[in-house]
Amino acid sequence: MTSGVTGPVPRSRWWLTGATVGVTAVLAGLPWALRDRLPARPATHWSGGGAPDGSLPLWAACLVPAGVWLLTVLATSVRPRRSGATAHPWRAMALAPTGAVLVGAQVCVVRANLDRTDWHQARQPVLGVVLIGAFAAVAAVAAWRFTPRPAAAPAAAPTLEVPEGARLVWFSRTANPWLQLLAAVAGLVTVVALVALAVGLADPAGLWPVCAVAAVTSLTGAVFSSVQAKVSEAGLEVSFGPLGWPVRRWSPAAIETARAERRLPSQVGGWGYRISGLGTTVMLRAGDCLVIRPRGRRADFAVSVDDAERGAALLNTLRTRLPTD
Known part of the structure; x- marks a missing residue:
């Protein structure tokens, strides 16, 4: 699939x-x-x-x-x-x-x-x-x-055959080593700049901007250089960084459909947390992404994780088990 x-x-x-x-x-x-x-x-x-x-x-x-x-x-x-x-x-x-x-x-x-x-x-x-x-x-x-736009996603949505009463949980995690390296280098620059300021080795007026930019770069890189997706009966949970924060959550009822789709940085405008004509994409590596269409929204949310097809299938299965009015 x-x-x-x-x-x-x-x-x-x-x-x-x-x-x-x-x-x-x-x-x-x-x-x-x-x-x-x-x-x-x-x-x-x-x-x-x-x-x-x-x-x-x-x-x-x-x-x-x-x-x-x-x-x-x-x-x-x-x-x-x-x-x-x-x-x-x-x-x-x-x-x-x-x-x-x-x-x-x-x-x-x-x-x-x-x-x-x-x-x-x-x-x-x-x-x-x-x-x-x-x-x-x-x-x-x-x-x-x-310029032609990407073709619309196929209507067919994958599902899993889950025995009645069984409770399944799906996890997947992806990290970008280059963004992690950038965060580490920027953190080192921040530390060196702070030490230089503390011992008076440099002019504070010229070094504070460097310190601030390096600190923001390090923090942003650390948070958005890794991502974890979890599918359970509570729905989809996407968390960022080594501390698992910030977090985005969707219940099964809040998801209209889920699918796996191959995406590249060139399609979404680069690496990281990207907003493009395809919607929002957490792009940490090229390849399969777990893509959902939130209910009532016209834009998708995608996250580049391994085994995305199984995660999408489990989400769709959970959706079919929702009680109907």
Whole structure:
């Protein structure tokens, strides 16, 4: 009893491959194609008054924007070979405006430096900056509007054959070692900062913000780096962290349906406690998730735990045992 989105994988990659190649070609190729009409060091940055205050060699003006674009594509491509046929709206919404801004900026840079003998002669294209913002907004809206959404969950819900009178409990726990490492490192930074403050080794005005950020990061990482799900006659209980707090609970009567579904960080917007078009997902590792639809809600709640199908089946069985009016 498995669920998920299936289909021809290549379709989900065509737009990403085309966008990657096309934008890279424009960013790197446009200045190089017009190199005979550009100064040896094109102006690449302008001050508030419109006069340029920075430049790059022509090869860097070609490769730096292209490198930023490729790094962005790489950062948003989380395990693309297992992402299924469905394109991910969050990825499209990140890449579309980023590509629009980079291409628009490159066009403005080339236009400002065109036929100039020295980069100091280039002037900031004010209208171009406005158009870049508009172009990026249009690209983001288009990406959201035309990117396919994940298919609806199947109607069939798994169940278990439980003998009458039997009482079953299902447990599953997942931890993310990288988030736990982040919490530990941030905790160490907090301790070092507090010691430095206590013995007067650093300026408190500059060290307190570092200490506060590290402490919040450590606490958040410790709480949300592990999760435990429990299904019993009381319903579903999802607890976080080594102390099992905070806790979210749903009684069997409060759950409309339960299922197991394969989800990836690329589908829900990353790791941790994520809110996306799929609802709320506690994403600590890619793979099967226990997904419930709370009664009266239009959004799902999912938690990435092992043996999710058995937990969903037990929940559905408990639902069928509820007394009817």
